[in-house]
Every structure is written in C-alpha cells, then in structure tokens.
Amino acid sequence: MKKIEAIIRPEKLDSVRLALKEIGAPGLMVTEIEGHGKQKGLVKQWRGKEYKMELLPKVKIEVVAKDADVERIVKKIMEVANTGEIGDGKIFVYPIESVFRIRTGEKGESAI
DSSP, rough: OOOEEEEGGGGGGGHHHHHHHHHHHOOOOEEEEEEOTTTTSSEEEETTTEEOOOEEEEEEEEEEEEEEHHHHHHOOOHHOOOOTTTTTTEEEEEEEEOOOOTTOOOOOGGGO
16 A cells, blocks of 8 residues: 655646545545745745745645555656646655554555
C-alpha cells in the first residue's frame, strides 16, 4: 500500500477530485495549505504598490491505495492538475506499513 500526497493549485481541486472518482480511487482527504516552491512566492501589485506573497494557497490531496493502483492515480492527477505553468505542484508517494478500519477492525488492503 502507498500514500499518494499531491500538492496542487486550489482551482484544480474539483477537476482532480472528479477524475479520481471516475477512475475508482478508493477515497481521498483534502487540506487547504500555504507554501512555496523554488519560485519563493509571487510579486503582485495592489493600489499601485508592489508586495510579495511568499506563501501561496495550495491544496493537499491524500489518497491511500493498493500498490497496483498507484501509477494510474498519479498519472491521472498529473494529467488533470497540469497547466504547464510554474506552481502546478508536486506529488509524493510514501509506503504505508498498515491500515486499520476503526468501525470493523479490518486491517490491510481490505481496510482501504
């Protein structure tokens, strides 16, 4: 099992969520976050004055999936979240040691 963590633009959330539903992703968690990558934020202008936004709004999507589904899920997120511009985000994949469903006591892949 793996945990897929995708950091994407907020405006891409609905598209990514629907795409993951279409391909049968088991479920997801969404968190609103702020951060920056190599670009170190943006310089914007408001009322004639420039200011720097160092932390940009992003969305973190987390999916725990079977090993066999990881590549398909990652490809779909990359396809849908891509704008071709700086700040499209990153995807991280982590190993999951174990999973437990609280309600039934199931463990392992059947608990996903």
